[in-house]
Structure formats: C-alpha cells, structure tokens
Amino acid sequence: MEENVINEMQKEAQNNGYFGIYGGQYIDEELKTEFNNIYSKFLELKNDESFQKELMDLLQHFSCRPTPVYFAKNLSEKSGCNIYLKREDLNHTGAHKINHCLGEALLAKKIGKKKVIAETGAGQHGVAMATAAALLGLECDIYMGEVDIQKAMPNVYRMKILGANIISVRHGQMTLKEAVDAAFEAYLNEYETALYAIGSVVGPHPFPSIVEYFQSVIGKESREQFINMTGGLPDCVIACVGGGSNSIGMFDGFIDDKEVKIYGVEPLGKGEKIGENAASLTYGREGVIHGFKCLLLQNEDNTVADAYSVASGLDYPGVGPKHCYLKDIGRVEYKTINDDEAIDAFYELSRTEGIIPALESSHAVAYGLKIAKENKGKKILISLSGRGDKDIEFVLKHYPREI
Numbered sequence: 001m002e003e004n005v006i007n008e009m010q011k012e013a014q015n016n017g018y019f020g021i022y023g024g025q026y027i028d029e030e031l032k033t034e035f036n037n038i039y040s041k042f043l044e045l046k047n048d049e050s051f052q053k054e055l056m057d058l059l060q061h062f063s064c065r066p067t068p069v070y071f072a073k074n075l076s077e078k079s080g081c082n083i084y085l086k087r088e089d090l091n092h093t094g095a096h097k098i099n100h101c102l103g104e105a106l107l108a109k110k111i112g113k114k115k116v117i118a119e120t121g122a123g124q125h126g127v128a129m130a131t132a133a134a135l136l137g138l139e140c141d142i143y144m145g146e147v148d149i150q151k152a153m154p155n156v157y158r159m160k161i162l163g164a165n166i167i168s169v170r171h172g173q174m175t176l177k178e179a180v181d182a183a184f185e186a187y188l189n190e191y192e193t194a195l196y197a198i199g200s201v202v203g204p205h206p207f208p209s210i211v212e213y214f215q216s217v218i219g220k221e222s223r224e225q226f227i228n229m230t231g232g233l234p235d236c237v238i239a240c241v242g243g244g245s246n247s248i249g250m251f252d253g254f255i256d257d258k259e260v261k262i263y264g265v266e267p268l269g270k271g272e273k274i275g276e277n278a279a280s281l282t283y284g285r286e287g288v289i290h291g292f293k294c295l296l297l298q299n300e301d302n303t304v305a306d307a308y309s310v311a312s313g314l315d316y317p318g319v320g321p322k323h324c325y326l327k328d329i330g331r332v333e334y335k336t337i338n339d340d341e342a343i344d345a346f347y348e349l350s351r352t353e354g355i356i357p358a359l360e361s362s363h364a365v366a367y368g369l370k371i372a373k374e375n376k377g378k379k380i381l382i383s384l385s386g387r388g389d390k391d392i393e394f395v396l397k398h399y400p401r402e403i
C-alpha cells in the first residue's frame with residue numbers, strides 16, 4: 001500500500017476518529033468534550049518517555065512480553081507450509097486483552113481517575129481489566145449481562161477475587177450489547193472520576209485509536225521476531241476478528257509491507273443467515289452502534305441483529321471502524337470460518353502441537369490450515385490470541401472427540 005495512504009489513514013484517525021466513512025462519535029455533546037480531553041491527554045502520554053517506560057515495564061515483567069513467535073513444526077510438516085504462531089496465549093490472564101487493559105488502567109491512573117468502568121461478555125475483558133485495576137490500585141466496575149454471568153461463573157469468581165464490582169445487567173437479551181449500553185449509561189454519571197475502558201477497537205472516538213495503539217505491540221514484536229527467525233517476512237498474516245483488537249494490533253506491524261498478504265477471519269457460526277453468525281464485515285451494512293459507525297449486522301428493519309458464534313469473544317454485531325476501512329481500500333481480505341471448522345482446528349492444534357487454543361483463536365488457525373492446503377511451502381504467521389482453558393468444559397460437553 002502507498003505511503004500516502006497510510007499517512008492519510010493516520011490523519012483520518014485524528015480527524016474525529018474517522019477511518020474513511022467509519023468511526024466518529026455518535027454520542028451526546030457532554031461526553032464528546034470529555035472523550036476529546038481524554039484523547040489529548042492520551043496523545044501527550046504516548047509521547048512521554050516515562051509513561052512509555054512504565055508501560056513497557058508492566059508488559060515485560062507482569063505480562064511476560066515479548067510473547068514468542070513459535071514455529072509449529074508438527075503442524076508445518078503435516079500441512080506442507082511453514083506455520084508460525086504469535087503466542088498471545090502466553091500472556092498473564094491468557095490472552096491479548098491484558099495488553100490494552102494495562103494501557104487503559106495506566107492511562108486512567110495518569111490522568112487522575114480513581115476507577116475504571118468496563119463491560120464484559122464471556123468475562124475475558126472483565127478479568128483482564130480487574131487484573132490491571134488490582135495491580136494499579138484502581139476501583140473497577142464490570143457490567144455483565146445476567147445470562148453471561150450464569151454462563152461464565154469461573155470468570156465471575158476471578159473478577160470477585162481480584163476485587164472488582166460486578167453489576168448484573170437484566171434487560172433485553174441480557175448479554176454483551178446490553179452490558180455495553182449499561183456501562184455507557186453509568187459512565188455518563190461518573191466520568192469525572194472514572195475512565196471507560198472498552199474491550200476492543202470499537203466504540204466512539206478515541207477508543208478505537210487508543211486500544212489499537214496498546215495492541216500494536218503484537219505486530220511490532222512479531223515483525224522483528226519473524227525477521228530474526230527466518231531472515232524475511234511472512235507470506236501471509238492471519239488473525240481472528242471479533243471487535244478487531246488482536247487483529248489490528250497484528251496487522252499494524254505488516255500493513256506497510258505490500259508483499260505480505262493480510263487476512264482477517266470472522267466467525268460464520270452456523271451459517272450465512274443474519275442471526276446465525278457474527279461476520280460483520282462480510283454480512284453487515286453501514287450502521288451505528290455504541291457511538292460509532294461501522295459495518296453492522298442488521299435485521300431487515302435496520303435494528304441491530306443478534307450475533308452468534310461458538311466463540312463468545314467473537315459474537316459482537318459490529319466491528320472496529322478501521323477494519324471496515326481496510327476492507328474498503330482492499331488492503332486486508334476478510335474471510336469466514338464456521339463453528340465446525342473452528343472446533344476441528346481447536347483439536348488439531350491441541351493434538352498436533354500440545355497447545356490448546358481459545359475458540360476465538362481457533363478461527364485464525366482454521367483459516368491458516370485452509371490456505372496451507374492451497375499454498376504449499378509458504379510462510380504463514382497466525383495470531384494465537386488466547387489459550388483455550390476457558391473453553392475446555394464447553395468443547396468436551398458439546399463437541400467430544402474420542403481418539
């Protein structure tokens with residue numbers, strides 16, 4: 001991609017957070033002022049050496065960064081390609097989410113906030129946020145749908161042990177979308193003392209840009225590690241896309257390398273019909289959700305559709321605005337993987353490499369194995385966004401596989 005396109009993108013990010021026609025701030029004026037204040041403070045801190053150092057220190061010593069790029073030898077031999085995994089699953093708390101949670105919590109602390117407020121679906125973002133808040137001495141309110149609370153009890157226990165306050169949301173579907181609504185509403189009354197710490201590269205400007213910045217460490221490390229290991233760049237880079245944070249963080253490292261093909265993988269769930277999947281970039285139409293514009297899964301009457309995937313970290317009806325833009329300009333190709341293919345990849349990686357992946361990450365692995373078949377000899381780098389410990393009970397119950 002041309003250098004001027006990249007510059008243009010950066011300019012657009014600063015232009016009230018628009019990426020092409022996507023992003024922006026569809027919120028009331030009072031919050032706009034507050035969010036713009038947060039953004040200028042963030043930009044200041046981003047360029048402040050002591051903030052950088054403190055963040056680096058946390059990532060290194062608390063979360064075990066840099067996470068390795070691992071050459072998956074057995075899988076490579078089996079598939080006829082060279083498959084490399086960026087091991088975000090080895091982060092403390094088991095996924096990439098801690099990268100932006102540490103960033104957001106440190107940001108909150110530096111700008112004088114006492115509390116972080118967050119939403120969570122399956123509890124992964126909630127646990128990472130509660131962890132960062134405990135470490136940095138912040139109060140932590142987590143909004144979670146009652147249905148999700150019942151489904152993800154172990155994560156609820158973790159958050160409680162870490163000292164977070166869980167607020168059950170009991171309207172509508174009682175899942176992630178309502179939890180975000182409730183967290184936003186609460187934030188309106190508390191923004192002077194609290195920071196809203198969103199779980200992905202979604203929401204109104206400046207959240208997509210802030211979360212992207214904190215996740216870009218994935219791509220930055222990966223590019224350097226890959227060159228050190230192989231003497232060159234990968235032929236293609238793959239990551240799963242829920243809200244889009246691990247993927248955008250990975251893609252940022254390679255977006256200027258025109259020769260590297262980039263694939264984002266969305267969940268096709270049970271099928272192509274609206275309601276059966278969570279593939280917003282593939283089946284969505286332009287729309288507004290949670291204060292920003294994106295490709296959005298919608299019913300015929302333009303209401304927000306239910307999103308579904310076997311991987312609960314991927315079932316959001318919207319998607320980060322920059323992904324929508326990258327799709328429009330053709331720099332990233334977005335593909336889909338269904339539930340069954342993801343489960344196959346879950347078992348394949350577990351039994352071939354001894355690594356149990358998160359069901360979310362299994363989507364990226366599944367697509368990697370798919371292109372390996374058609375592109376023998378290529379070097380494929382996959383973002384392994386998280387580990388599968390959280391999924392083992394569910395998989396054995398619903399998708400048991402005897403040896």
Ligand SMILES: *Cc1c(COP(=O)(O)O)cnc(C)c1O
Pocket residue numbers: 095096097124199200201240241242243244245246247313314358360361385386387
């Ligand atoms: C939450 C989650 C995702 C999806 O979120 P993104 O913002 O799209 O990265 C993917 N993988 C894991 C392991 C997760 O916990």
